[in-house]
Amino acid sequence: MESHFSVPQQQSKIGVLVMFLDTIRQYLKALWPILIVWVFKFDEISKVWLIAGTSFIIAVFAVIAYLKYRNFTFYLDYENEEFIISEGVFNKTKTAIQLHKIQQVNINQSFLQKIIGVYAVDVDTAGSNSKEGEIKAVSHAVALELKARLLDNNRKSAVSEFNAANATETISEVSPFIKIGLLSLVKVGITSNYVKSFLLLLLFFFSVSENIQKVTGRDVIYNENITNYVDDGFWMQAFLIGMSILFLIVLAINLVRIIFKYFDYQIARQKGSLLLSFGLLHTKSTIIKPEKVQIVSVSQNYFQKKLDILQMKIRQATSGEREERKSAIEIPGCNEAERDEILKLLFAKIPAKGMMLKPNFRKLGFAIFLTIGLPLLVFYIFRSYNPTVGVAVNYLVPVYVLFLGLIQYYKFRNNRLFIHNDFIILQHGAWDISNEIIEPKKIQAITTSQLFWHKSIGIGSLTLHTAGGNISFQLGNFELIRQQVNRWLYEIETSDSNWM
Amino acid sequence: MENFTNETIDTTQLPKFEDVHLTKLHASYWKVLLVNIAVLILFLAIGYGFAFTVIEELHPFQMAVFIVLATFIGLVILLTRIGFRKKAFAFRNHDVLYRNGIIATNTMVIPYNRIQHVALHEGIVSRLFGLAKIEIFTAGGNSSDIEIPGIAKEEAENIKQLLMGKIQKEL
Secondary structure, three states: OOOOOOOOEOOOOOOHHHHHHHHHHHHHHHEEEEEHHHHOHHHHHOHHHHHHHHHHHHHHHHHHHHHHHHHOEEEEEEOOOOOEEEEEEOOOOEEEEHHHHHHEEEEEHHHHHHHOEEEEEEEEEEOOOOOOOOEEEEHHHHHHHHHHHHHHHHHHHHHOOOOOOHHHOOHHHOOOEEOOHHHHHHHHHHOHHHHHHHHHHHHHHHHHHHHHHHHHHHOOOOOOOHHOOOOHHHHHHHHHHHHHHHHHHOOOOOHHHHHHOOOEEEEEEOOOOOEEEEEEOOOOEEEOHHHHEEEEEEEEEEHHHHHOOOOEEEEOOOOOOOOOOOOEEEEEEEHHHHHHHHHHHHOOOOOOOOOOEEOOOHHHHHHHHHHHHHHHHHHHHHHOOOOOOOOHHHHEEEEHHHHHHHHHHHHHHHHHEEOOOEEEEEEEEEOOOOEEEHHHHHHEEEEEEEEHHHHHOOEEEEEEEOOOEEEEEEEEEHHHHHHHHHHHHHHHHOOOOOOO | OOOOOOOOOOHOOOHHHOOOEEEEEOOOHHHHHHHHHHHHHHHHHHHHHHHHHHHHHHHHHHHHHHHHHHHHHHHHHHHHHHHHHHHHEOOOOEEEEEEEEEEEEEEEEEEEHHEEEEEEOHHHHHHHHEEEEEEEOOOHHHHHHHEEEOOOOOOOOHHHHHHHHHHHHOO
């Protein structure tokens, strides 16, 4: 295994199998409508043809897979400092990636690869939205070695002062300093993402009911049986029971989702970077370099506070693609000590909260107007035209007002901007209170905004743009905001601080 | 190290971005906007004429639709005018400022050492009036890019050269 990858080499032999199954999967993805037709018309086609056809196709796939495997080679060109991948059966492709451009090397394992016992190595570079190089099947030792080589060279050319002791340290020696156990994941699962799980459930429910409706020709939701049962007294009861069942399902889904996604979460430190790996079926591993981190958000709700867990989200600089910017690396379920440890590694010190800015009460007023006033107005206008429709909805109005009123009140109360010399922390959220931490040197652009009728009371809004997303604070003391903006501009413009 | 000092910065003494004198857009740019509105009116008029000559059932609503359309166009002209008057820019030694907005006043500041690249864009109408648009891109995505329209072509070229020079120097 001590190869230096200087001669072109193939993937591990068992890789043929991965290639084979992968090819089948790709074609299945493209051809499944035809397959379905085929299955339904099973009787009309003679069995001999079916078997012959299937075995022919499988044979073709096997040959393609073998050729793919044979023609796939990779090596490191030390002279030109490039990582070279050649692939292709008929159209040969040669991808050369300059080592110093490599941003991330991820070792992943899909379900399939887990069964076979091989690993995939993905190479990411700056300046493109897809992964540049992908090796589908190598053994774990080769994967680790390759990763070390790729990142090592990258580092050597970028930072020359790394000493030999550091450079020879391999990944396999790094022991994780934070492990997130099953118990923490369970805690996270039952305390987070209610809304997300609820929406997923709703989506699932609607798609299922739509499908049933298509098949049976009957409407599931507005079945006559249900409408007959619902009269006023029973209605409340049914509603409450329905809600609690729904809540339990949401909890269960969330729990399963979190455990599948983040099982065996390990965080290791390696040459100043964070090394994460997690996943039950699909093991993902990724590297976070502190200098690339733009926004770190730490969130916790009331239950999580009691259970001493919190969630972290790390946004890195991306190449600006919209869908990519949304994707952040999540660390579920660490405790406060572990949070501080991670923050220290990312920022070199624990972020301090400095001067506090509060939003003006008008923010609360406007939010209530938007989320309660307007919907109620529309509702009553609608009701005045259709007085007989949905009498039961009347019960819901006070619940709605109370619920949204509370949400908006807590949202307002928790909304704070903390400005420290080295950190800007935005606190927001009604139930999940999150703190988004950025460093002033990561700011790309600043927008201040003021409505003309707010000029006389001196309040206005601030948006800080970073390469990992924006941070906005509305209706704060505009004089103070402008002062801080001037300070940040001064700091950014007088130093060559590196934002990436 | 001996020359290193770390004085407290008096934020009140720093140059204030809010006091910077901003340059308004070129007067001809209003004509460009008017041409754009004229095109919109043309399309609406064609649609209107077509609808009322072909579909007879619509005839009783002719006046009402006309009034709605006229109000809409009036509103568009008014808002465009306000937007035009509000837009202004300034290039300082170390950053670029751009102000826009209709009911809100948004001021965006991009330091030169955060600019990724600069582009010059000439629309078909703008070119007739000798105007160009400067586009300034940062790594912060769409929301943190500045587009300054309505700058005389020559001036825009100069600004682009200036910015390119600044970026090179910063690197």
